[in-house]
Amino acid sequence: MSGRLIGGRYQLATILGQGGMGQVWTAYDQRLDRRVAVKLLRPDRVTGPIGSEAADELRRRFVRECRVTAQVDHPGLVTVHDAGSDGDDLYLVMQYVEGADLADHLAEHDPYPWQWSVAVAAQLCAVLCAVHAVPIVHRDLKPRNVMVRPDGTVTVLDLGVASVLDTDTTRLTHTGSPIGSPAYMAPEQAMGGAVGPYTDLYALGVLLHELLSGDVPFAGSTALGVLHRHLYEPPLPVRRIRPDIPEPLEALVLRLLAKDPQHRPSGAQEVYEHLAPLLPTRGTGLPTGPLDPTRPFLRPHAPWPDRTTTPPPPAPPAPAAARPDVAAAVDDVKKLLGEGRITQAVDILGSILPVAAEQHGEDSAVVRILRKQYAATLMDDGQYRRALPELRRLADDRAAEAGPSDVQTLQFRYDAAQCLEQLGEPAAALAEYRAVLPYYENHRAMGNDPARSFEIRNRIGHLLLAVGDHVAARVQLQGLLYDTERAYGPHHPLPVELRRRLDRQAEVHGG
Template identity: 40%
Template sequence: MSSELICETCGLTVPSETAVCPRDGTVVLSSFQPTPPEPKVIVEHPGTEATAITDPLIGLKLGEYELRARIGVGGMGLVYEGIQPLIGKRVAVKVLRPELAHSSEQVARLLAEARAVNAIRHRGIIDIFGFGQLPDGRQYIVMEYLDGQPLDAILAEKGRLPVPEALSLLDEVLAALGAAHGAGVVHRDLKPSNIFLVRQPDGSRYVKLLDFGLAKRGEGPTGRTAQTRTDMVVGTPEYMAPEQARGQSVGPMTDLYAMGVVTFEIVTGRLPFIGSSPVDLLMKHVEARPPRPSEFVPDLPPAVDAFILQMLTKDPETRPNSADPLRQHLSKLRRTLRATRTNPTAPAPVEPAPSKP
């Protein structure tokens, strides 16, 4: 068996004595075996005893918080659980990857994320209340610690959600988005992994929007803003609006398109577009007609089809111009569907798309 290890984040082959991947900062490495629990990994070689590689940040004191475990890996950072030892307060700490420590663009994004969520200040938006720098020069932010599951994990377990549950979840997302849009903030990377269902002590759950690292500040609730670089597309291809894929200006309507894709996925268990490559996927968002959700869930009411498809129109000017009017339409749709369930003999509702304010 080879004495080299494979980075589980980027796939880079690294020497066995290396504890941190030089490309992306991943600390936990394994040979050809499942990843053991954080914060250590057991690496075995023929004829030798197992050795433990420890994350060098575990146990580090950052201000009043001590890092206890690494709990997540993202495109720009590593996320740790931290604790205030005296009072037991738990926090989440996002630390820039080592190779991004000297990237002014990534540092600016981390700071912009902190500023964006503090401009919004809504229960449905992750709270960030600290910003600092590690001894090695990397920046970090301190966030509230959330107990629960991201939506992508829930969909992986259940496939899809019943329509009433899906629309209830969407209502909470739109409430948080309405606050963001009201503060002039466009998220630009809405997807199931950035929608977190927080578990409360009584067993109930509520929604938090995460990761405002790609957020843009506009001129107001319906204002549009140019993307930072027109030669570089940022976002997640599966959920990217046509104008975002083209590198054009973005606005609240851009987030609503992404939520159209997310809602389609929640209700049907699949994405509206599937591509052979990221570029192919972006071209479908730009050019292809989205299928009706009822093509995959035959008993879906036509009004739900119409509601989702209005968010997926190619021209941003034909979508609702912010989350608030869309949430009003959603409230009406939910009332209509409840009335239909109460009176099953009533014809299925078919609601026209709302006119733009």
């Protein structure tokens, strides 16, 4: 395959690695004459035959997720240059990162200095803070997805790829390979529950445990056996293996590995604050040189060894923005959305809303339509944090006008619950779903399509798993299975999926 041209411009050169669902290559961008890394993914390895609807949906979600993740700006994230499909493959073009992946770095240094572990984890916390603010959940944080560069900085790879492949983190493909990495899976992820920032914090705990002890906390000969241990076994405190490790560091690892997400730290920022006092200072006698993860803290912003840099010329001042024309802007938005240019459409909608409100009034039909489109487009663009207040405002205004059981009111509240779920607030999302469910159940009792009430009950089941209430989740999903079989028959995709999920949970619990 060496020499193959991807996307009409990226010529594959050397394979860097491969797994059950794809390969990573070094390649040359012929248009810009630079080295890049190209990840090739095979939809058929995840969804079945290439021509299936599931494979087509995977392609659409892959490109969308790459577009969302490309918006995250942080020096600890690999830059995404391009994404698309080429023949049977999906491809992701990324910045080529020089250095060693963390798994190889760990293997070459035994034992790994605990100060290095702290420095790696602190840098990962900075990355996760930026990622979770979007919000994006990495879902597959592990040493193979982390690079240590020659200047000691840490770079995270594969952001967003796992979320495309991992709509059900515990599903086994027809090749028999688990999607995701069982050794680093949080209990809620192993059970197929809703994931959030707390899921990445658990993976960070596994990674930190591995750096400190030389091995992951839960290993086994089968994926099911590993997942069962995640659910039921306490991790071995690392000081029993290495007594030189500070007690506060051991305590932090144990908190990160809590089975219940609510018992873990509140976020990556809190983890960083606990790590900060343990970061090395000058004169500690640690080994120095390239690939030293403590270097960014001991010599912040220092040049790379044997490298010089030239600062870029200052950018010219931007011209003052012209006052937008509402009608023309609406036409532009329609055109952009038709072309799939969602991010640009979001920016235009955000800029014309205040102008439209000034011209037509906050309560005018024009402003309400624009606000509704703005909220929907923000959700399509993955900007859930910005979409949530817009949806709450829309829901309140509509409820005051048409009542709490109005279909549009309920849709706004349902969308708000989705935002809360994506923002990693499972308890708040659970409360919102439970609040709107009776209205949808009433619609169902009047003979309307039960699909939405079934979907809400399904989400409630996922969120109960996320907050650690496995018994209530199973009761919820079993009741949903009974009702969906009565409504659709036993061979409909929803009851088939529910049976498979319940069987899978029983297997994991049974170990």
